[in-house]
Amino acid sequence: MKKKRVNKSALAREFQISRASVYYQPKMRLRDEQLREQILSVLLEHPFYGHRRIALHLGLNKKPVLRVMNLFGIKPVMRKPKKPFKPGDKAKEPSGYCNYLKWLCPLQRGIFWGSDFTYFWFIDRFYYLATIIDIFSREIVGTAFGAFHNQELVMEALKDALKKHAPPQFIHSDQGSEYNSEAYINLAQSHGITVSMSAKGKPWENGFQESFYSQFKLELGPLKRFPGLGEVVEAIHHQIHYYNYHRIHTALKMPPK
Numbered sequence: 694m695k696k697k698r699v700n701k702s703a704l705a706r707e708f709q710i711s712r713a714s715v716y717y718q719p720k721m722r723l724r725d726e727q728l729r730e731q732i733l734s735v736l737l738e739h740p741f742y743g744h745r746r747i748a749l750h751l752g753l754n755k756k757p758v759l760r761v762m763n764l765f766g767i768k769p770v771m772r773k774p775k776k777p778f779k780p781g782d783k784a785k786e787p788s789g790y791c792n793y794l795k796w797l798c799p800l801q802r803g804i805f806w807g808s809d810f811t812y813f814w815f816i817d818r819f820y821y822l823a824t825i826i827d828i829f830s831r832e833i834v835g836t837a838f839g840a841f842h843n844q845e846l847v848m849e850a851l852k853d854a855l856k857k858h859a860p861p862q863f864i865h866s867d868q869g870s871e872y873n874s875e876a877y878i879n880l881a882q883s884h885g886i887t888v889s890m891s892a893k894g895k896p897w898e899n900g901f902q903e904s905f906y907s908q909f910k911l912e913l914g915p916l917k918r919f920p921g922l923g924e925v926v927e928a929i930h931h932q933i934h935y936y937n938y939h940r941i942h943t944a945l946k947m948p949p950k
Contacts, residue, residue: 728753728761739940741769741912746941793863793889799829803859805889806834808850808866809902810842811909815916815925822929823850827858828865828901831942832949833933834858838926844874851880860884867891867899909936 735747744762748755762768799805810823821842825835835854839846851864864881866872868890881888891899913932919925938950 725761725764728757729765729767732758732762732767736767736769741908742941743769745943749941749943749946790868790888790890792865792891793887794828794865794891797863802827802830802832804829804862806854806861806864806886807899807901808847808864808872809899809906810846810850810871811906812842813910813916813925815919815922820922820925821846823847824902824905824933825850825854825864826901826905827861827949830949831901831905831945832937833905836930836933838929842871844871844877847871848877848880851877855884860886863887863889865889865891865899868893905936909933 731751732747735742735750739746739750742750744759745755747762748758751758794805797805805828807826807828808823810821812819812821814820818840821839823837823839823842823846824833826832827834834857835850835852837846837849837853839849847866864886866889871877872888872890878888909932913928916925916928919928936949938948940948942949
């Protein structure tokens with residue numbers, strides 16, 4: 694059976710509305726469609742951006758961005774891995790070293806650095822990345838990659854930072870054996886740097902590095918896609934460059950650099 698074609702003028706008369714309203718498309722919907730395309734364009738370049746970073750990138754308020762993302766079911770890649778918990782960790786103050794982050798707030802670059810390392814599983818073994826972060830700018834200023842988490846690894850990260858930057862006044866870390874080693878402390882102090890340490894079992898006291906690693910490893914993605922260790926190291930350095938120069942940091946509203 695052939696469907697009867699609806700005459701829009703007759704339809705308008707039947708419902709006692711203006712003929713123009715039959716053709717009307719709400720401006721809000723058009724704006725939402727346009728914003729949707731902008732959001733998807735940003736996510737093509739920055740697939741891990743949430744609504745806050747997308748809004749900063751577009752120079753818009755975060756509320757309409759979140760509303761449109763919810764409206765169209767747009768979500769970034771946002772699965773964070775669970776952090777391993779080590780039972781038995783007790784909150785002990787580091788012996789001999791104060792946590793200066795409790796009392797000081799750096800107001801410019803190069804005053805306070807944070808130091809830490811994380812692990813990666815690749816081809817049946819662990820590898821480790823040590824980084825130095827400028828706590829004011831959130832820039833990663835030094836890195837080292839190796840097969841062992843030892844004093845040499847964290848010292849190489851500090852040496853890398855000192856090659857490119859003037860020594861800071863303070864450097865902060867947890868109180869792991871790598872950072873408590875005489876060689877590491879002597880290296881820092883030989884450059885006039887005051888050592889600062891968190892209490893044991895309080896990772897939030899080194900939260901700048903903890904936060905960086907959490908998102909960094911998520912955005913780097915699974916390493917099994919790489920054919921060899923060289924490609925892994927290259928990808929890590931590319932990701933650090935992206936973080937420093939291109940990725941918007943929500944606390945800064947711009948990339949660290």
